Amino acid sequence: MNITKNTEAERLNFWERMYLPEIARGLGLTFRQMFKPSFVRQYPEEKWEPTGSYRGRPVLVAEGNDERCVACGLCARVCPALAIQVQASETLDLSKERFPVLFEINMLRCIYCGFCEEVCPEEAIIMSKDYELVFKSQKEAILGKEQLRVPVEQLQDRLEFLRQYR
Amino acid sequence: MNEILWLLLIFGIKAIIIISFVMLCAAAFVYLERKISAVIQNRIGPNRVGPFGLLQPFADVLKLFLKEDIVPKNANRFYHSLAPIITLGVAFSVFAIIPFASYLKIGDRVIHMGIAPNINIGFLFVLAMTSVGVYGITLAGWSSNNKYSLLGGLRSAAQMISYELAMGLAVISILLMSQDLTLTGIVEAQKGLKWNIFLQPLAFIIFLTSSFAETNRSPFDLPEAEPELVGGYNTEYSGMKFGMFFLAEYANMAAASAIISLLFLGGWNFPFIYEWLGFANGSVELVLVQLLVFLAKMLFMVFFFIWTRWSIPRFRYDQLMNLGWKILLPLGLLNILVTGIILMYI
The missing domain is CATH 3.30.70.3270 (Alpha-Beta Plaits)
Known part of the structure; x- marks a missing residue:
């Protein structure tokens, strides 16, 4: 039982409690995410070819x-x-x-x-x-x-x- | 008599153009929202209806029109149908005083690029209108006779009270800077690079936060917190009544971004461009360039709104109240004080 810091305000340091730097970091993360390739398969046009281990019909x-x-x-x-x-x-x-x-x-x-x-x-x-x-x-x-x-x-x-x- | 008719004609045409522009904007922002969220989450987003899925919002609106309009048995029919009208009407009415560019001179007639941008109460009109907007949401929550809707409506009202004050205080410091209440005057005061975002960064942050709460956008979208409240205030709405709330959300976003770009990002001001182009005041070219600059700023703000929605999780209810009353309000007061003192000794 060595949890001494209970509330949110105690757990965060000063800059984290200021919200804004952390929000800016979050925005930066999502901005970088925008330039990553998408994983989407356009299903009816691009069909998935299963391997031998697939159990279909x-x-x-x-x-x-x-x-x-x-x-x-x-x-x-x-x-x-x-x-x-x-x-x-x-x-x-x-x-x-x-x-x-x-x-x-x-x-x-x-x-x-x-x-x-x-x-x-x-x-x-x-x-x-x-x-x-x-x-x-x-x-x-x-x-x-x-x-x-x-x-x-x-x-x-x-x-x-x-x-x-x- | 002839003069009045001429004025009415001009105002009518401007109103029609601007309202259809806002409708189109709302549709475009729905598309943008879906595309940007898709890109952030490494998806593709709508791409089936029309080229790049551009017709998706129109298809959605068509679908909403064709859907059955259900009113709950125990709902108050009158207020249930009045609520979406208030919400959408208020969202549009804010655009009555938003200038899109300075003015156009045809002969000796001056045409302002907005329905009534020089109205002397200026920004007070915006504050008044956005406070009426909360009635739409609260009425929708109350008249649906549903506990989730009611909770959504109540949250909206409480949120509005806690943020309207901070927003007003942030604007007061801007008004102190420009010594003018009209939006055109505020924009003129930010000529060159004297944008308020650089001169009043604290007011900008307060206003930005409040307008997120004002437009019910994430991270302050408590009135429609899906995980807790099913659909929030619009749980019991279907068909085009729901569509009106949906449009109103995006029209509000458009209004908020327009106001932020007018108050803080210098409106149609942009350093060096106008000196370099050297168009005469009131010419068509100048108005077009100003329009482009303003729309670009507005679009950036809309992008920022959407970007934030897909980055930051929703605030808890008590955190929201805490932020509004204990942080933003004192900061706003402090900002006015400092601005006042500095202005007195300059």
């Missing part, structure tokens, strides 16, 4: 015509917001055997946690860099398989990030 990785997904349903099981719906079916292709007939993500429910990506054994569902998500209706916000498919070439950043840090 979840997408299905597509290789050629097929997606990697084997419809195991783990992502739907782990999704805390219950945004993912998967229905599986079988293929004649012996290397893959299963594929999703229906794969829907409700983007109004999705919380971008990335659990689906973490749990996926095939690296088939991945968080993309897409952050401009606007929908005109609730129905439109439920994305089907076609809207979710993104060619693997566009997702290299994220895949590399996952390989390095997961």
Whole structure:
């Protein structure tokens, strides 16, 4: 308990109590600030390019015509917001055997946690860099398989990030 | 009869020109305020409407016109709509006696560059008008029937009382120097570099501080302290009634900067320029140069007002009273005393 100076007047020295020199210093600071460059990004014109660590809209990785997904349903099981719906079916292709007939993500429910990506054994569902998500209706916000498919070439950043840090 | 009509015509034209000029100024200062605050905070500021966002204030006013005008259920309707009219009207009426340049001579007719700059009560008119201005704010606070508005209005009244005195005292020492009450006379007394800011620095500081309080600008914007009082006295206003308060704030700022440049910065006086240019008294060129000099000084003061707002935090209520009554008032008295003694022995 060695606070001996309690009031404002006791804590300040004479010149500080005169207000004016300190006000002049403050004005000087803001004046210097005027000549510094601004940090503003003019958003719609200058878009931000996220790095691989960014978790945007979840997408299905597509290789050629097929997606990697084997419809195991783990992502739907782990999704805390219950945004993912998967229905599986079988293929004649012996290397893959299963594929999703229906794969829907409700983007109004999705919380971008990335659990689906973490749990996926095939690296088939991945968080993309897409952050401009606007929908005109609730129905439109439920994305089907076609809207979710993104060619693997566009997702290299994220895949590399996952390989390095997961 | 003919003479009276001619005078009325001249005054009418001058009034229309000056009022539209003040309106335009208010709009321009809103834009300046936003741009300067943006630059100080390393932002860009409005740049979407028109080139460099210059049309932003006009877009804002248009928006305010189109908005719904809401009057609270328990508000006093009459005073609620009267308050913004008083505030804006008073802000404009100060410009009635502000001269923008000396005079123009057409034939043998002398036209003064102001609505009535040679009115003999001169500066007293400004003091009277700015004291009426506080009624607008206090009425707005009271008639809204809202505790925050009421607090804002009361603060405005208390602030006005504590600063009007110091302001008047600061001006008395100026009047002692110029021996004249009219603003033209005060400006003429500061010819060359005999500006009052150099001769009366203490009066300048007192007057500057008081005019910050007078125009409700930061650091003395207690009547509209957003963090404490929601919106202050204008909490319950919307649409163009709010717009009128907003315009009045900037018109007041324009008036205050015009008066400061007239009283302390020498008005349209500038050393060496007039001798160098050598225009005849009353010629159009001289008036234009004087107008430019005066507007430049005014613009600098407006810049200073805005600059201060984005530099200094708001004073606490008791600090404000302390400053007004215990510091500025005795300093003002001391200043008059010293000025009087010096003038007596010179």
